[in-house]
Amino acid sequence: MLALLSQIKIYKLSLICLFVIFLPSALSAQNLFLSKIDICNTTDFCMDCGDPKATCDQFTLDYISDQINRKYILKDANGSITFQVLVEPSGFSCVLSHTDINTGPLTWELIRYLNGNIWRPAKVNGKPVFASVNVVFRFINGKVSAAMQRMDLSELKPAGDPGVYNNRTVYTNPSLKNYEFKTWTKYNSPLPDNISQAAVIDKSDILWYGTARGLTRFDGQTFNPVNEYNSPFNSETAVGDITVDKDNNKWVYVNHKMFKYTDAGWQIYDFKKFLSAGVTHILNSRRGDLLFTTKDGLLALRKDKVILLNKKLIPQLPSSNVLYAFEDSKKRFWIGTSKGTMMMDHNVPTTYSKSNTPLKGMYISGATEDEKGNIYFSLRDCNQVQGNNEKEGIAVLRADGTWLHYNDQNSGMPSNRVNDILYDKYEHILWVATEESGLVRFDLKDGWENYHNNNSNVPGHTIYQLVQDSKGVIYVTTANGLLMMKKI
Incomplete structure (x- = not known):
């Protein structure tokens, strides 16, 4: 009984964070998850390959879930466990690895069920082959369900090489050794999707990670999904943007509606009169106002008073289509x-x-400021010029009122299209998220470094957002998963 209670407690904590294992081009004989089972014949195998792919009938997975629900009382348990199962050409199976680093009795029972099934093997050119597949068991409010989790391996590998247009700078990256990198994807964690363009850290150091396929929270150890059991959203809700206000309330834009989350729960704000054109960003001002950028102007919310700033109110505004x-x-x-x-x-x-x-x-598409009052702006061309545009890059308004412009022709910038920019107040450096070149580290003097998938453990070269918690840990959203970067 004590073991069972311990197991229930584990599942209440949801899934423990994991290191990603980058897959080589061969994509064979790799254990995906940290908890490995060394009883299988580890003959070379491919991952989720073949046509058809290896599979287990949903009826069988439902039967396993039903047996677990009957045997265990998992009251209020929430989370998931993913199993990597090796399926032999004969149809016999063997669990290779899984995501429960504690490997409690319930996990061992699920392994026994999965190993006892007869599967349909994968076939390549009509011949059965050794292949691994993933099965995820989800625990929601004490009930278990299971499903095959197919892998789109292209999501784990960046498309093409990084676009580094600066051919005068040699990136020796001396600071790279000072950082620890961890990456999560939807294949080794409960992330709803590998791509997020709506992420924020709240005042409790919780990462809110919004995607086109759902929202989740991460406290550095545990992922907790935001879904129909604890919010107005379901597990597939497309999140437009998210921010945190000065009182640590979360604001989420979903399907032309604005939701606010406080300690008392969720409530909806009806801004239809102002938000009919849709919201592109939710931002904060220093004085505590919430700012919503729209095609019809900039909506400012201060103490529940709404003001719409547009060309009608401010004729000097270049356009009512506000982007930042x-x-x-x-x-x-x-x-x-x-x-x-x-x-x-x-x-x-x-x-x-x-x-x-x-x-x-x-x-300006982004901005950050250092403690000396220097302001760094990421730039976009109003004429929407495609490709690597020398007019873009980073503009700097120095505290003395003079301007600088960094691009790949006059500085160590590897390319000019910038998606996000962050001043790291702990190291007193600038981090730049680029569209094609990965991460840029700038020490504000002459020290430019460039980290991407070809020279580091950064999972790709397309970086979307940079957010930092109160301990200095930086979370990086990429086209190939969520990266956590920590100073060693």
Whole structure:
């Protein structure tokens, strides 16, 4: 009984975090998960390969789940365990690895069931082969269900090589050895999808990871899905954006609706009058206002009072199609629109569409500020020029009022299309997320470093977002999974 209670406690904690194992091009004889079972014949095998692929009938998986539900009282248990099963050409099976690092009695029973099944083997060119497949058992409110988890191996391998256009800089990356990298994907963790463009860290150091296929939370150890059992959303809800306000409330934009999550639960805000054009970003100002960028203007929410900033209210605004906004330490308000950038300083507007600065013809798509008051802007061309555009890159407004422009022609930037930018106040450096070149580390002097899948454990070269917790740990969302980067 004590063992069973211990097992129930484990499942309440959900899935323990795991290291990703990068798959070589051969994709053979690899144990995916940390908990390995050394009783199988580890003859070379392929992963989820063949046509048809190795499979177990859903009826059989439902039977296993039913037996577990009858035998165990898993009250309030939530989480999942994924098993990597080797299926032989004969149809016999053997569990190779799984995600329960504690390997409790319930896990051993699931292994016994999976090893006792007769499977349909994978076939390659009509011949049965050794192949591994994944089966996930999910625990939701004390009930178990199971399903095959097919792998799209292309999601684990970046498309092509990194695009490094800077041929004058040699990236020796001396700081790379100082970081620990961990990566999670939807194949070795409960992540709903490998791609997230809506992630945020709350004031409790919880990562909220929103995708087009669901939302989950991660505390550094455990993934907890946000679904129909604990929210207004289901496990497949497409999340548009998410942020955290000054009171640690979470704001989630889903299907033209705005949801707010507090300690009291979820509530919906009806902004239909203002949000009919859709929200692209939810941002925070330094004074505590919530900002919603839309095609009809910038919506500001202050103490439940709603203000819509557009060309009708501010004629100097280049366009009502607002794409980004930022308030700096001097309380200047920067607004990036589809036709250029404007800055408000004590209600006095300054436009940069035709200025003699790096912002000419550009709009700001991101911003961060260091402790000296230098502001770093990522730039996008208003004319939507495709490819590696030298006008883009990073603009710097220095504390003395002068401007700098970093691109791949005049600095150590490997390419110019920037998706996100983060000032690391713990190391006093700048991190840059690029579209083609991976991560850029800039020490604010002359030290440029470039990390990507060809020279580091970064899982790819397309980086979307950078968020940092109160301990200095950086979470990086990529096209190939979630990366955690920690200073050693």
